[in-house]
Amino acid sequence: MSILAGWKCRLVMLALCAASVTAHAEDQLAKVKKAGELVVGTEMQFAPFDFLENGQQAGFNKDLFAEVGKEMGVKVRFIDLPWPSVLPGLEAGKFDMVGGPLTVTKARMERYTYTLPIADATDALLKRANDSAVKQSSDIAGKTVGAGKGSAQLDQLKAYVATLPKPPEIREYVDNNQAYADLAAGRIAAVANSMTNIAYVAKQRPETFAVVQPPFGAKVYFAYCLRKDADSKPLADAFNAALVKMHNDGRLATLQKKWFGVAMDAPTTMPAPNY
Known part of the structure; x- marks a missing residue:
């Protein structure tokens, strides 16, 4: 290899290394x-x-x-x-x-x-405002409840209902609004979601929904990822x-x-x- 060819090779390698460092630095x-x-x-x-x-x-x-x-x-x-x-x-x-x-x-x-x-983000239940049969979280035993598909709230609900004498049927919803619509129509007895979320829903429609107190879930927080x-x-x-x-x-x-x-x-x- 000639001296000129050797220098060209080195320059190419340096350029590739510089490009690699720049790409790596661009987080x-x-x-x-x-x-x-x-x-x-x-x-x-x-x-x-x-x-x-x-x-x-x-x-x-x-x-x-x-x-x-x-x-x-x-x-x-x-x-x-x-x-x-x-x-x-x-x-x-x-x-x-x-x-x-x-x-x-x-x-x-x-x-x-x-x-x-x-x-x-503590998990709690939303019920119909006129449903006197659900006064506390354990009253969902043997009933049908909803939660968001793939959500942490669903995981907490599953862990909680396993402690009840007669676990309820759980329906999983891709759309939270559909879960609330089914609740309002009486197709399910409650919806599990974060206290933040269901408190807002109940505040917007107090004639239709109410929050079941106290929350049933462990103390957790919301964050972005x-x-x-x-x-x-x-x-x-x-x-x-x-x-x-x-x-x-x-x-x-x-x-x-x-x-x-x-x-x-x-x-x-x-x-x-x-x-």
């Missing part, structure tokens, strides 16, 4: 900043977090992500999907993070990177920094009061999940 946060856009996968059938109002997105997530976007200097774009498609979409790289939000569980923490909590890899950590860190700032200046509590009716505990460090 998910860098990609979001470069695109000027944070892409979020969600299901817009989960009030008060995400829902459609006159065909337009509304809810806590829209307001919170708008604030986070301002802090990060990027726009936010949501992709609306059926819930069973959201986590597979994240893993396939179709968007940067999930805005569900999700309950923080041990199993999910092993698979995904979570942001800091943004609300209480990203892929569990090194490239996603800088994005999670930037998101968490924005959340802590919102916590400290009161913006997070303001949004919680607006959408949940009350400010909720939202730890600024990740608590260990109860299950």
Whole structure:
């Protein structure tokens, strides 16, 4: 090999190495900043977090992500999907993070990177307001109840009903609104979901629905999630920094009061999940 050919070979190798370093350095946060856009996968059938109002997105997530976007200097774009498609979409790289939000569980923490909590996600039951047969959670024994397909609330419900003397039949719903419609029509006796979600539904339709007290689930929190890899950590860190700032200046509590009716505990460090 001639000296000139040798130098050409070295230059090619250096260029390839530089390209590799640049690609490696461009983590998910860098990609979001470069695109000027944070892409979020969600299901817009989960009030008060995400829902459609006159065909337009509304809810806590829209307001919170708008604030986070301002802090990060990027726009936010949501992709609306059926819930069973959201986590597979994240893993396939179709968007940067999930805005569900999700309950923080041990199993999910092993698979995904979570942001800091943004609300209480303790599981409870919604019943018909005029149903005197369901006064406490254990009264669903032997009845038919609903929960979201693929949700952590469904997992908690299954664990709870296994403790009852006569476990109820569980119907799984892709669309929470369909579960509430079946409840209102008397086709099921209750719907299991987060206290945040069902309290909002009962508040909107007090003549139709009521919350069964106390909640039956373990104390858990809602948070958003990203892929569990090194490239996603800088994005999670930037998101968490924005959340802590919102916590400290009161913006997070303001949004919680607006959408949940009350400010909720939202730890600024990740608590260990109860299950």
